[in-house]
Amino acid sequence: MKAQVHVCQDAEALAAHAAQWIVDLIGRHEADPEIDWPFSLALAGGTTPKAMYQAMAAMPAGKIAWERIILLWGDERHVPPEHPDSNYRMVKEALLDHIDIPAENVLAVPEPGGDATLAARNYERVLKETMHGRNRKFPKVDCILLGLGKDVHTASLFPHTSALKEKSKLVTANEVPQLDTTRITFTPPMINAARNIAFIINGAEKMDALSILWHGPRDTQQYPAQLIQPTDGSLHFFLDKHIMGNIPLPESVMVQLI
Ligand code: 6PG
Numbered sequence: 628m629k630a631q632v633h634v635c636q637d638a639e640a641l642a643a644h645a646a647q648w649i650v651d652l653i654g655r656h657e658a659d660p661e662i663d664w665p666f667s668l669a670l671a672g673g674t675t676p677k678a679m680y681q682a683m684a685a686m687p688a689g690k691i692a693w694e695r696i697i698l699l700w701g702d703e704r705h706v707p708p709e710h711p712d713s714n715y716r717m718v719k720e721a722l723l724d725h726i727d728i729p730a731e732n733v734l735a736v737p738e739p740g741g742d743a744t745l746a747a748r749n750y751e752r753v754l755k756e757t758m759h760g761r762n763r764k765f766p767k768v769d770c771i772l773l774g775l776g777k778d779v780h781t782a783s784l785f786p787h788t789s790a791l792k793e794k795s796k797l798v799t800a801n802e803v804p805q806l807d808t809t810r811i812t813f814t815p816p817m818i819n820a821a822r823n824i825a826f827i828i829n830g831a832e833k834m835d836a837l838s839i840l841w842h843g844p845r846d847t848q849q850y851p852a853q854l855i856q857p858t859d860g861s862l863h864f865f866l867d868k869h870i871m872g873n874i875p876l877p878e879s880v881m882v883q884l885i
Contacts, residue, residue, distance in 0.1 A: 642678035664759035672714030707740035765820035783810030
């Protein structure tokens with residue numbers, strides 16, 4: 628696996644480093660004369676990335692040119708945006724309420740608490756209409772952030788669910804019997820098309836999941852995060868050192884100790 632592993636001292640350093648990495652990525656995007664589209668950032672849900680979003684929100688005004696950034700959600704729960712479980716609400720509280728970003732740049736899943744299939748179809752249409760590279764089969768998000776579940780799921784790609792086999796949709800409604808719910812999620816090919824994919828993983832309880840992700844056994848239906856392999860983009864892991872434990876690094880990864 629070709630990846631860059633960023634090992635941070637603790638959760639706080641992880642959040643700060645990952646936030647700064649995004650700032651640097653945006654800076655390179657802005658400085659590239661070949662690039663004339665806004666930077667698109669697909670946010671991860673759950674709890675781990677919240678501190679990173681708070682770190683981004685705390686940056687000095689102007690550090691991040693939010694007017695030139697498109698925010699997306701890599702997955703969303705099947706609840707209204709004001710619901711405590713909503714990934715949109717988590718991002719709103721950690722980031723959106725503290726930054727000056729044009730409303731039209733915030734592309735959340737439409738009506739996630741309604742008909743999940745319709746929400747997924749509508750979100751796909753939004754992505755196809757607004758994302759750079761819409762003429763591609765899968766528009767290339769500039770950066771997709773992902774978490775990792777203890778069951779080695781990522782986004783809302785849970786073990787043995789239908790979304791794992793989706794090859795043509797960008798976004799799909801995914802029934803998750805393990806949680807007795809339906810989720811709206813980017814599909815594996817949509818994620819893999821991204822220019823940069825970054826796993827943000829914190830906590831010793833994720834050690835086994837990371838070990839399986841890196842070293843197997845290989846079984847993408849049982850361990851869906853193993854499906855994440857960038858088509859031609861970069862892959863990064865932002866970890867706190869406690870999760871590393873004694874997990875051997877995969878071959879050919881670059882390690883950065885923060
Ligand atoms: C979600 C996420 C999910 C999450 C992992 C890790 O909507 O819950 O997209 O994939 O990233 O479950 O969650 P924690 O960060 O809470 O451990």
